[in-house]
Amino acid sequence: MALELYLDLYSQPCRSVYIFAKKNNIPFDFKKITLFDGEQYGEEFGKITLIRKVPALRDQDFCLGESIAILQYLAEKFKTPDFWYPADLQQRARVNEYLSWQHSGIRPHGSRVFWLRLMIPKALGVDVPKEKMDAAIEDLNCSLKLIEEKFIQDRLFIAGDHISLADLVAIVEIMQPVGAGVDVFDGRPRLSAWRDRVQAAIGKELFDDAHQTILGAQKSVKLMDDSKLPLFKPKILKRFL
Template identity: 25%
Template sequence: MKLPIVYSTTWSPPSCAVRMTAKAIGLELNIQEINLLKGEHLTKDFRKLNPQQSVPTLNDNGFILCDSHAIMTYLVGKYSKSDALYPKDLNKRAMVDQRLYFNSSVLSVRTKDAVQPILRGQSKIISTESKKLVFKACDLLNEFLSGKSWLAGDSYTLADISCCSYINNFKIAFPIDNYPNIVSWMEKCEEHIPGFEEIATSGAKQVHKIMNHLLKQ
């Protein structure tokens, strides 16, 4: 069998989350870089692969799957020798799922809505309303972490990998200093999640460079 192909963007938080998941379970991927700023995800060929024209997109020997959360749970289910990242226990899995849904429907949506106008060259600033919505999501995340080291258990899971990729990449625009639980948690993520430095931190540096360049134009 060929290596699973992941169409990815190095600075994309969901792409980073999928790559860190693979790193955590010891799975080698065939990474195909997609340049979002050049519109490579908008081509006819890529649309045939993924009608949503989003990254990451997985091609696992002909099985096509999009959405980072779906890809992460699939990779763990198929390739991981352990269920630590996505427990089989129903109650534990439900908690991981809830945090993944929070990331999918709240945290990621609000950060994307806030920064996409800048990435598309439509604005030079993040609106006050967008900032309020992102910080309300941070309020919730900070509360989720109250008295806990991790989002959904006694060790890091897919919930932590997914959420930390967004917080790490966009903290240039949304400082987290006022969220002590998030700050402490991010330090743990950086220390314990495999590939954090080479994947998430590297991606965040690219985000910072891109944002700074666009804001100065």
């Protein structure tokens, strides 16, 4: 049985796992889970992970959730090039520092802007108060500034001269609000230059392939199944508003 990856490329963590596996020629079966249809709550997916979140991995009888754990598992099992998750103690610590920070440091803010700017008003039909949107943008801007000044600084990449898991996880999060029409790179030349280096290291074709779903979100949101979205409405509004 081939390794299976359960993914929805609307999800930032799923894109990081997808890019990493593709870039490193790791063979896998793509098992699409459509989050907006609630497929993560299905009986079959529950057998893969009781966390009921994507990404998830099944490697024969071994199942694993959480994107960072999956990335580290793939890096070690398939012995990917050292720069992804360096053996050098301090370089690995630099990668781990970012991976530990990003869960609360950037993901909530990028996700909030995506939902407040696009999904809640366009898919759920609920007006977002201006003060909520302004506060979300301010939080996102603070996180982006920290990424520039703390994690990138004057280095080519977060851990030094080569791309690593830290850069991969960072770029997919930063691209999430872009999918809602927010140009996070405008007026940030350091962040823009880093993005270009990350894109070049991944390869433009693969980068574009992984992000076509999120970058097309403003069009595809109009085609979503309105009969299923209301099931998520109370939970989403409670979380983001």
